[in-house]
Amino acid sequence: MKKFLICGLGSIGQRHVRMIQTVTKGKAEIAAYRSRKLDIVISDKLEATFNQKPEEHYGLTVFDSMETALAWKPDAVFVTNPISMHVATATAAAESGAHVFIEKPLDCTDVGVANLIRAVSKKGVACMVGYQQRYHPGYLRIKQLLDEGALGSLISADLHFGEWLPGMHPYEDYRESHAARKDQGGGVILCLSHEIDMAYWLFGKPRSVYAQGGHLSDLELDVEDTAEIFLSCDNAGREFPVHVHLDFLQVPPRRYIHIVGDKGSLVFDYRANRLEVNLLATRVPEVTLYDTFQRNDMFLQEVADFISSGDKGKKPPIPLEEGVDVLNICLAAKRSLESGKKEVIV
Template sequence: MKFLIAGYGSIGRRHLRNLQALGEHDIVLYRSRRSTLPEDEIAGLPVETDLNAALAHQPDAVIVSNPTALHLDVAIPAAEKGCAILLEKPIAHDLSRLPLLRAAIQRGGARLLVGFQFRFHPTLRLAASLLAEGAIGRVTSVRAHWGEYLPGWHPWEDYRQGYAARTDLGGGVILTLCHPFDYLRWLLGDYSVDWATGGTLGLELEVEDSAEIGLRFLRGAAGTLHLDYLQRPPTHTLEVIGTEGTLRWNNAEASLGLFRAEANEWQIFQAPEGFERNWLFLDEMRHFLAVAR
């Protein structure tokens, strides 16, 4: 298979490394500007700065890893050509061009996956199994929390210039840290947003750095989701409360706690020995390769 990676920031670089680790080496890069990342690992790879020239290489699969506001500039023409597409989250910064994407997928016969890699987290997958079997009874309430200090993400660059901090590139904490919106739906079913509040509360940004969001699940549970660019140390957790127990997931520890009311004790489950964050992206890529083929 031939791959086109559109965007060579930190996530594009990760996808390149993972493709190569999985034995894929027929790769073309499309980048619109010079990256601050090292150039040595792309030596010898075709690099295009024009999208038409990049698509002229006739890739079988396209990985869209440029800034959010530019996603559909690549995804729509790639879909028209029938490519398999791995589209980094979120799909776009607004909904206006989603009908064009849908129509392009239908015309081209493309397949598209969105890069929500937390669906491949081993302890979240265990949580999904436990919820499916009713281990904590009927779910009544949910709390997801993700706070992470934005200037610490890429300390070698001005955080105010990155996509996560800029309106024109589709930034803001709600879009950038949108993984919980996806895994809550995966784990607990569909929901609606009852209320939301927040704003720019702690950093010099033109986008929101904090948000508190109230959710109502169709199965009856109430939920809250907290997101921020401010918290130190970083914290990413999930608590699900049911009529017969509680689940507590901690991303930093890759752990899942299960409290069964009948037993009146906690069980703690850990990710497999040697687990590290890139496993999620590798498993996501394996899944994409299976779909693309």
């Protein structure tokens, strides 16, 4: 791939520009399709420089419409606009013959998903969904332990992520952000869906979903700010519970995963980059600190893998069908939150 189109130059769009420039060693041609055209440059640490055009800062060509952008014939399109626009944008990109990278989640409804699947299949393009947490070495070690059966038969799992929404992007009014707006696909279930994807990746597609929560705080938004999600997962033919907690409220942020099996347990604190594994056979804690880990490492690797998949004609590590599965789990949780009933996953 040589030509890249970025659809949306918010914080994640700008991060992907930097990742592409790094992975391609500055040899890529990068353009952007912009609609809001805010004059703000956002760094890896989410520090903002106002009254500066990102296209000038990064040296990008800018298009005013999707039609003219696709007429430029990009090799790949990065979909980094509001969640509610993901599938429509990705479908147009795939139909043009471009490889497609879609930021998480896939969308906020399943409308148009079948058309996207057909377009990707017909054109034979790579399509990857951006659940970069899978690249963290701590989660990779957890995946390895589970695949090896180190914890034995799984008994329970708890995934927890909470962060105060106004502090997530301090350079903008949270009330205007997509995370706070139903019309743009906001709410914790979709915006914090990394934990739902992690449960799916580690434990497979659940049999059913039940959720409680809603808009429980004084935050000014029209979406849920808290969700307690209960997934009924399968372990060697036995059902076991997985709990996912999500909120827009915690200061400081808190993020961890705790898994219990009949041969041991583990706890991974994402904020502290600390994994502790306790096996009954040894009774000696195995503690790993990921001191040298940098958050950008995950984004760099996922972009490198996406580019490699497109260039080599291989399925990407986080393919479209897995993004569809995670979206369906999220939508089932949304429905359960509204109805108060358990949703069966087909």
